[in-house]
Structures are given as structure tokens and as C-alpha cells.
Amino acid sequence: MDSFKALQDSISAALVSTTRSATQLRGADIPFQRSLNPALGTALDSQNARLLELAQRLLGNAATSSDVVGPKLSDVEAIDGNWKGIVDIVDSLLEKADISLDEYTGVVKRLSPPGDQAASASKSRPAFPKNVHYPKPQLSFDNVPRNTETGAFRPLITSKPHAKVSMDQCLRLFKDKTGRDQYPHPYETEIQSYEYPPSVYQESEPQPYHSFDATTATYVDTPEALATMLAELKTAKEIAIDLEHHDNRTYIGLLSLMQISTRDKDWIVDTLQPWRRRLECLNEVFADPSIIKVLHGAYMDIVWLQRDLGLYVVGLFDTFHAARSLGYPGAGLAYLLNRFTGFQAQKQYQLADWRVRPLSNELFKYAQADTHFLLYVYDNMRNELVRKSDFDDPEKNKVHDVLVKSQETALQRYENPVYDMENGLGPIGWYRPLSKTPVQYTPQQFSVFREIHKWRDDVARVEDESTNFVMPNHTVFSIARTMPKDGAELTSVLPPNNHIPRTRVEELLAVIRKAKDADEQPDLIETLKRISEMEYAARIASRSANVAVQSAAPKPAPALQRPPPVAVLETPDLRALSSSFWGKLLSKGMAEQRRPMSTVSINLALPLPPLTAEIFSEANGAEVEESPSVGKTEHTFVPKDQRPAEDTRSDIFIVKQLGGHKRKRTEVDEAPHPFQTDELMLEDTDADNVQGQDEKAREKARKKAAKKAAKKQKSRDLPPTNEEALDDGEEEPAFDYANAPSVLRAQEVEAQRAKGKKKKDKKDRKKKDQAFNPYAALQDAPKGLPRSQKEGPGKSKTFLS
Known part of the structure; x- marks a missing residue:
């Protein structure tokens, strides 16, 4: 520690001295000094070359610890041209130093075991720095993949176990939609005609899994271990499969690991062995129709198995499609493991370099967990699918939907990547x-x-x-x-x-x-x-072709499905065979024809008779009974003087005539308004009540007339208002809406009318001078809090004393 401190102090002192000297030289006129003293120019050039060499060495050493490549500084001008590369190296070093400090202080947890455990782990497996190139595993394969192949991909299988169609018939070329030659799927017939066992459609108790910590997977990296695993897999009824793929340091991709689990045991298969093509023998299990193969998100797994190992899956159950069908909020494998088993998968290892051999303990356990719980997850999801399915209704049969999508996934076929320069189509196109x-x-x-x-x-x-x-x-x-x-x-x-x-x-x-x-x-x-x-035209053509194929050869329904029942709506007999509006509804033959009908459209709630021409025609023999109200009546001539008096009132009326204006009733009231019905006027009334109400009304009218007479005596010089004119018996003119003054000028109108009046007290005048305020209703809102409660010395706003 003391030696490091001394080294740090010496480096810091040298940097400070160099920086001061450079600053002093920058202030001088270097070109002028060069012209005066040529020896000085030579010395400066030699120092520049030495500094460039030191900077190049420093950048090279720094680049070995970072993820970038150091630039070459050939001259002074190269510094400006490669300044971005220098900054990238410095940033990378600072970032690594920051991460190391965080791990040292405990802010960030180490992914690798600290201390002696890390040292022991490094002895068991080699490190793969990113900037160091190691021989690629694919170079040691017995069959090295060729990236230049652009023709038809010939299946890798040499034999076809559990075949319904011979292998020779499966390897006949055909033209795809783009006109290129392709080989068909070897197990296409077997997958399309496959019928899942009855256990898939039945609910049963999930079989518990073994403890994960107490279970150790068997590593298969020899032909002998492969034969032992194959013998045990043939006795299983369901198996779980998962793959680990690498696609960063290879063009077409590299299947690096395969995990297989039964109800009792787990296997980790090394697919990077030079004899990896021997794994084709697993088709004896993968293509066996009596064994259910459970995978999660197998869309790409199916393609990788075909491309690298020549394996094909018959009887696939994809838990990804099951999660989508059940409407789970998540469809990833980590979510399903946590939902059904509570196991937290360490998904940071998903993007690990699976080419590294030997596998670390973390990667080994992560790979084992992907399939160890998958069969238990399958049991729970299958039971839930059965409970939520209606086997009598194809649209609500969730089990059937998941199995159909799983079969479509299993029918995926690998093709050699072809670059389309013209249109840029395909997974590798532009x-x-x-x-x-x-x-x-x-x-x-x-x-x-x-x-x-x-x-x-x-x-x-x-x-x-x-x-x-x-x-x-x-x-x-x-x-x-x-x-x-x-x-x-x-x-x-x-x-x-x-x-x-x-x-x-x-x-x-x-x-x-x-x-x-x-x-x-x-x-x-x-x-x-x-x-x-x-592309749109191609989709339309493909959709039309699919519809034609389905209509020509409909696919049989899966097992345990019954045809859906027909909805029946019982309709009662008609109450009458004729109507005064429709005429004769149904003829005798049509009525008899209608009786045995047991199914009608549920959408039509009220069945109506068919409105055909023969219903309204008179030539078809249908006689319509005429009611007396429909027959013709003869009118007799009445002289003018004998006719009853006509009502001179028209439909035009004023609102006040219908009770809108409160005015005194005279002793001789007018007849009831035509809009008032007899039922309204005579409802719940008798003669005694009417007489008592009239006496009270007369007394009230007398008092009101006396009061208004006194009021008129005081204001004789003022013109009478409409209300006063009505009280005197004059007819009120119709209200002229067009020439009426605006309510916004109500104050001015009241001021004009108040001219000539006697002076009133201030209170009454204040009420009269109030103008129309359209925002008056807003003043009824509750008041807010005061601004702030300021307390003076010796006073308190909280407690009042």
C-alpha cells in the first residue's frame, strides 16, 4: 500500500510539472522562437514525437482493459482527427472504475461470487474477455455450417421414426410462393393428422415436482450418456424441453444447450460437441405421438432443432399460447414459474454466452430451472383451460385453440437465408x-x-x-x-x-x-x-387460398367435441287471424305451415307477418270483415241558421291566458279553455267544494281591488301598467318580443319610468337602481380561506380568551 502511495505521488507531481510547462509554452510565440533558434525547433519536434509515443502506449494499455480499440496517433494532426476515439477509451475506463467502486462499497451486488469462491470458479472454467478472439466451436464440428448456401434446405434426418409417410416422399421438391425450390416438412402429415390423447382434455390433480435444491441435473456430453437418457425418455408420458441459443458470433445462429425434464429427472445436453448430429436419435421420442412435448414459446425452438440437429416435434403443447388464451397479464416463462411455483428465475443469464465450457454453476442451475417446473406448470394450465372451455361451443373451446396454435408452431420449417437486394424482404433484408x-x-x-x-x-x-x-x-x-x-x-x-x-x-x-x-x-x-x-396483394392471395382449402377439405373436429345445439325459440300462436290495420294476417295454408316451425331467428323479438302482395290483393279470395266504424256514413244538409255557433277562438294564444298571469277572477268567468279537458276540470270535485272556493275567491278579490284602488289614487299622474290595465278589465296586448328592450338595459328603462314619481326613501331607490347582472349566481359560491392569519404580540388566533 505504501509503494502504491509513493507511485501515485510521483505520477501526480510529474503530471503537474508537465502541465505547468505546457501552459508556459502555450503563452509564448512558438513560431517566432523557432525562427530565431532552429535548435529549439528541433528539440520541440523530438519532444512532440516522444509525447505522441507515450500517448500511443497509454492508449494501447488502456484499450486492453476496455471494450474499444485505441486509435493510432501518427502525428499531431491525428489527435484532432481521432479525438472521439480517445474520449471513448477514457469514458470506458472511468465507467469500469465506477462499477468496480460500486461493487467494492456494496452499492451493486456482484454477479460472480466474491473472494475465494471467485478464484475457485475461475480455475474451473476459462474466462472469455470480449476483446480476445478464441476459436469458434462451430469450426470443430464434424459438419461445419456453410453460410453461403442459398438454395433449398435439405432436412438433416437420415431416418424417420414413427412415420406415416415414407421419407422418400417427404423429400420431394416443391415451389414456394416466391418460385424457389423448397423441401417440405418431413413430419407435416404426422403433425396435421395427430390427435392429442384424452388426458389433455381432462382435469386431473397436478403432479408435484421434486425439490429443486435437492435435485441435480445429469450432464449429457458423451454418446453413452445420450443412450442412457434416451432409454429413460421412452418410458415417459410427458417431457419438457427448452433450448439455449447463441446468435452473436455466428451468422445463422448456434444451438448451444438443450434441457430435457421428466416427472422425476432433469438432463442438460451439450449440443456443441463435434458429434452433435448423433442427437438425431432423439426423434424416437420427439416424434412419438404417445408422448406430450411441453415447450414454452417454441416458435424459434422448432426452427433451431431442425437446422442444427434434424429434430422434429409431434404432439407439441406450447404454454405460451395457453397463457395468452387464459388472459394472463404476463406470458413469459419467468412469470409462469413465479405464478405457479414461486420460483424467481434469474433472467440476467438469458443473454449469457452459452458457448462457454465448462458451464458455471449459475448457468447450470439456470438452465435446469427452465424445464424442472415446466410439467407442473403444464398440469395447472391444462386444468384451467379445461375448466374455462365449453366443448359444445367451438368458439369457447380454449383447449382446442391452444392445441391448434401449437400444431401451427410445430409445422414451422427452416429455410436458408436468401438476401433480396431488389425488394429487401425476408428476415435479413433491408x-x-x-x-x-x-x-x-x-x-x-x-x-x-x-x-x-x-x-x-x-x-x-x-x-x-x-x-x-x-x-x-x-x-x-x-x-x-x-x-x-x-x-x-x-x-x-x-x-x-x-x-x-x-x-x-x-x-x-x-x-x-x-x-x-x-x-x-x-x-x-x-x-x-x-x-x-x-405484400398486401400476397396476403390477400394467401387468405383466399386458405379459405378455398378449408372449404374444400374441412378439418375434422378434435376428439371429445360435440356439435353445438341449435337455439330454439318457442313462439305462441297469434291471438287473431285478422287486423283492422294489416288486414288478414295469414292465410289458412300459411298458418298451418307456420305451426311446425321450431326455430326462428333470435334477433327478431316480435315476429311480423310477411308483407306480400297477396295479403292486400282482393282477387285472392281473402275477405276482410269491415267493422261499423270503418263503413261509409251519409251526411245530410243543415241550414246555416240551424247550425251551432262556431268557436271564434283560434289556436293562437298568450301564455297569460292559460294561467301564466295571476289576475282576479270575475264573477262571470269564461268557459274552460279548449286545451283543458273535462276530465281535468271535473276530477275529484263536487258542488259544495266549488261553491266554497268561489266565496273565498270573491272575498280575496274584493280586498285586492280595494288595495289597488288606493294605490291608483296615489299615482294618478303615472300611465297605467299592463297589470293595472288588466285589473280594470282591459284586454292585455300580446307581448312584442321583437321590440322589447334588452334585459341588459334594465336600469335605463327603470330610470325612464321613474321620471315624475315622487321621491322615495334611499332603501327603495337603491333596490330600484340595481341593474341586470348575468354573474349574480356566481356570488353564491362559498368563500375561500383568508390569506393568512397574522398573530400580533401577546395575541393568539387559535385560542380566544
Whole structure:
């Protein structure tokens, strides 16, 4: 510790001295000093070269501990051109130092065991630094994968256990929708005609799993261990399967590990052995129709098994589709394990490098957990599917839906990756990333993008690396946008960890120049529109073909399914055979025909007779009975003087005539208004009550008349109002809405009417002068809290004394 402290102090002192000297030299006029003293210029050049060499060595040493490659500093100008690379190295070192300090202080928990455990673990398995290249496992295979194959993928199987169709018939070429030759799925007939056992449709008690901590998986890395495992698997009724895949340091991908579990035992199969093709013997179990194969999210697993090992699955049950059918909030394997077993899966190992051998204890346990609980999860999900399924209704049969989707997954077929330069279609084409990225490229930039994307695929095939490892997508977009002209500009666009493009700068610049100078440079928008229309037409054609196949050869319903019953709605007989409005509803023959009908449309709640022409025609023999109210009546002439007096009142009325205006009733009242019915006027009344009410009304009218007479005596000089005119017996004119004054000028109208009146007291005048306020209702809102309660010295607002 003391030696490190002394070294740190010496380095700090040297850095301080160097910084001060550089600052002093920066303030001097170096070109002037060079002209005066040539020896000084020579000394400065030698010091510059020495400092550049020291900086290059420091960057090289720092790059060995980081994930980036140090730039080359050939001269002083190279520092400015490669400044971004220098910053990347420093940032990487600082980030690693920060992570180490966090792990040392305990802020972040170590993923690897600390202390002596880490030392023992490092002895058991080699470390794989990212910047060190080791021989790839695929180079030692008996059958090395060839990335340049673009033709039809021939299945790897040499025999076909549990076959219904011979192997020779399964290996006949056919044309796909793009016109390329392809080999069919070897077990297509067996999967399509497969019938799941009755146990899948029945609810049973889940079989408990063995303790995970007390169970150790068997590692299969020899042909002898493989034969022993195969013999035990043949006796099982259900098995669980899972795979670990690596796709970063290989072009087509690499199946690195396979986990298999039964009710009693777990196996971890090493699929990176040079004899990995011998695992084809597992088809004796994988294709056995009497064994249920449980996988989770097997869409890609099915393809990987075909591509690397020649294995095919018959009788698949995918728990991913079951989780979707049951409507779980999560469909991942970690969620299902936690839901049914409470086991917390360490998913940080999912992206681990599964090529490392031997496997660490953490990776081994993680791989075992993926299948150890899966059969117990299958039991619980199967029971829930059965409980929530209605086998009489195909639309509510969740078990059938999951099995159909599982069969579709098992029918997936691997094809060699073919790069489509023209349209960019396929999983490795340029159309998918470009359609998901909102870019606006010129024809020249679009041409550069396509050429760079194609160059990346070619290099990845040659180097046996993934396309993202060679160059990530965002770098392809950046190069197409900037279109670099020289090596320095291209290097500034490439990320520091893109080793392959940095060693092929001149080759990449030649591709860019070729794309920029190309004669044909299609437009981006038009190309995307053309491809979109082409895909839409292909989907329509595929959908029509599927409909035609289903109608020509409908698939038989699975076992334990009964045809759905027909909904029956009992309809009572009609109450009458004729109506005064519709006429004769049903003829005698139609009525007899209607009686045996037992099924009608449930959507029609009220059955109506068919409105045909023969119902209303008189020539069909149907006679309609005429009621007396419908027959014709003869009118007799009445002289004018003998006719009853007509009601001169019209339909035009004033609201006050209908009771809107409270006025005194005279002794001789008018007749009831035509809008008032006799039932209203005579309801719950008798003569005594009417007479008593009239006497009270007369007395009240006398008092009111006397009061108003006195009021008139005081204001004779004022013109009478409408109410007073009505009290005197005059007829009230109709209210003129067009010429009426606005309520917003109510104060001015009242002021004009008040002219000539005697002076009133202040209180009455204040009430009269109030104008119309449209916001008066808002003043009724509750008041808020006061601003703040300030307390003076010796006084308290809380307690009042």
C-alpha cells in the first residue's frame, strides 16, 4: 500500500510539472522562437514525437482493459482527427472504475461470487474477455455450417421414426410462393393428422415436482450418456424441453444447450460437441405421438432443432399460447414459474454466452430451472383451460385453440437465408428496419443504404458473424445519411467497437462511391409504396387460398367435441287471424305451415307477418270483415241558421291566458279553455267544494281591488301598467318580443319610468337602481380561506380568551 502511495505521488507531481510547462509554452510565440533558434525547433519536434509515443502506449494499455480499440496517433494532426476515439477509451475506463467502486462499497451486488469462491470458479472454467478472439466451436464440428448456401434446405434426418409417410416422399421438391425450390416438412402429415390423447382434455390433480435444491441435473456430453437418457425418455408420458441459443458470433445462429425434464429427472445436453448430429436419435421420442412435448414459446425452438440437429416435434403443447388464451397479464416463462411455483428465475443469464465450457454453476442451475417446473406448470394450465372451455361451443373451446396454435408452431420449417437486394424482404433484408425508422433519404442516400446493407450481409457470411456484430443498424443509417468521402470521416461515424469495418475502410469507401455514382437510384417513398402494395396483394392471395382449402377439405373436429345445439325459440300462436290495420294476417295454408316451425331467428323479438302482395290483393279470395266504424256514413244538409255557433277562438294564444298571469277572477268567468279537458276540470270535485272556493275567491278579490284602488289614487299622474290595465278589465296586448328592450338595459328603462314619481326613501331607490347582472349566481359560491392569519404580540388566533 505504501509503494502504491509513493507511485501515485510521483505520477501526480510529474503530471503537474508537465502541465505547468505546457501552459508556459502555450503563452509564448512558438513560431517566432523557432525562427530565431532552429535548435529549439528541433528539440520541440523530438519532444512532440516522444509525447505522441507515450500517448500511443497509454492508449494501447488502456484499450486492453476496455471494450474499444485505441486509435493510432501518427502525428499531431491525428489527435484532432481521432479525438472521439480517445474520449471513448477514457469514458470506458472511468465507467469500469465506477462499477468496480460500486461493487467494492456494496452499492451493486456482484454477479460472480466474491473472494475465494471467485478464484475457485475461475480455475474451473476459462474466462472469455470480449476483446480476445478464441476459436469458434462451430469450426470443430464434424459438419461445419456453410453460410453461403442459398438454395433449398435439405432436412438433416437420415431416418424417420414413427412415420406415416415414407421419407422418400417427404423429400420431394416443391415451389414456394416466391418460385424457389423448397423441401417440405418431413413430419407435416404426422403433425396435421395427430390427435392429442384424452388426458389433455381432462382435469386431473397436478403432479408435484421434486425439490429443486435437492435435485441435480445429469450432464449429457458423451454418446453413452445420450443412450442412457434416451432409454429413460421412452418410458415417459410427458417431457419438457427448452433450448439455449447463441446468435452473436455466428451468422445463422448456434444451438448451444438443450434441457430435457421428466416427472422425476432433469438432463442438460451439450449440443456443441463435434458429434452433435448423433442427437438425431432423439426423434424416437420427439416424434412419438404417445408422448406430450411441453415447450414454452417454441416458435424459434422448432426452427433451431431442425437446422442444427434434424429434430422434429409431434404432439407439441406450447404454454405460451395457453397463457395468452387464459388472459394472463404476463406470458413469459419467468412469470409462469413465479405464478405457479414461486420460483424467481434469474433472467440476467438469458443473454449469457452459452458457448462457454465448462458451464458455471449459475448457468447450470439456470438452465435446469427452465424445464424442472415446466410439467407442473403444464398440469395447472391444462386444468384451467379445461375448466374455462365449453366443448359444445367451438368458439369457447380454449383447449382446442391452444392445441391448434401449437400444431401451427410445430409445422414451422427452416429455410436458408436468401438476401433480396431488389425488394429487401425476408428476415435479413433491408425493408424491415427501413420501414420501422422514420427517415427521409434522397435517391442517392437510399442507394447508399441498400449497398451498405448488402455489404454487411456479405461480410457477415464470410466472417461467420452476426450482421449486428459486423455493423449495427444505426451505423448503417448514419453512413447512408452522411455518405463519407474519406477514411477519416468514415472512421468518425463507425463506433469504436466495430473492428471489422475499421479493418475494411477502403473496401467500404469503394461501396459508397459505387452507390453514389450508380445510374439507377430509385426513390425511397415510391419503393416503400410498391413493396407495401405487393405484400398486401400476397396476403390477400394467401387468405383466399386458405379459405378455398378449408372449404374444400374441412378439418375434422378434435376428439371429445360435440356439435353445438341449435337455439330454439318457442313462439305462441297469434291471438287473431285478422287486423283492422294489416288486414288478414295469414292465410289458412300459411298458418298451418307456420305451426311446425321450431326455430326462428333470435334477433327478431316480435315476429311480423310477411308483407306480400297477396295479403292486400282482393282477387285472392281473402275477405276482410269491415267493422261499423270503418263503413261509409251519409251526411245530410243543415241550414246555416240551424247550425251551432262556431268557436271564434283560434289556436293562437298568450301564455297569460292559460294561467301564466295571476289576475282576479270575475264573477262571470269564461268557459274552460279548449286545451283543458273535462276530465281535468271535473276530477275529484263536487258542488259544495266549488261553491266554497268561489266565496273565498270573491272575498280575496274584493280586498285586492280595494288595495289597488288606493294605490291608483296615489299615482294618478303615472300611465297605467299592463297589470293595472288588466285589473280594470282591459284586454292585455300580446307581448312584442321583437321590440322589447334588452334585459341588459334594465336600469335605463327603470330610470325612464321613474321620471315624475315622487321621491322615495334611499332603501327603495337603491333596490330600484340595481341593474341586470348575468354573474349574480356566481356570488353564491362559498368563500375561500383568508390569506393568512397574522398573530400580533401577546395575541393568539387559535385560542380566544
